[in-house]
Amino acid sequence: MPGQPPNIARFTFLDERARRFYPDWDAFAEVTVSILRTEAGRDPRNKELHDLVGELGTRSEEFRKLWGEHNVRHHGTGFKTFDHPIVGEMTLAFEGLEMAAEPGLTLTIYTAEPGSPSAERMQLLASWAASEYGNAVHAEPGRTRTES
Structure with missing residues (x-):
């Protein structure tokens, strides 16, 4: 959301994409709310989390309904499917790694089955991202490559 730091819960409930x-x-959406509930239980005085839950609760009926179900879940491993606007649908395995040096921080790693269509799409996405990033790096400061 413009003006807000990236947040998967905001994206899930407030962005039509x-x-x-x-x-x-x-x-x-159910998993997202369950994870937020888990975190709220771990750190009940977390003002940022309180504010996020309040924002989502006032702006999303779906969030309010799921929050009211009181589901709590540790979401460490599994599979997720994404439909990326550039490369299409990908099913990826994921695993969350708890960061010992930063309690409450989790690094989530996504991987595609080698040789699968999802792996091919991940490679295409990496190539596209490298191209886009390379264009931005070589542009004049304050201008995109297409404006140069």
Whole structure:
């Protein structure tokens, strides 16, 4: 969301593109709320989390409904399907790694099955991103490559 730091919960519930990006949006939304509930239980005085829950609760009926179900879940491993606007649908395995040096911080790693269509799409996405990043790096400061 413009003016806000990137946040998967905001994207899931407040950005209409999320329903296309997550082909199984209902399941993804349930997991997102369950993770937020888990974190709220770990750190009940976290003002940023309180503010996020309040924002989502006032702006999303779906969030309010799921939050009211009181589901709590540790979401460490599994599979997620994404429909990326550049490369299409990808199903990726994921694993969350708890960061010992930063309690409460998790690094999530996504991988595609080698040789799968998802792996091919990940390679295409990496190539596209490298090209886009390279264009931005070689542009004049304050201008995109296409403006140069």
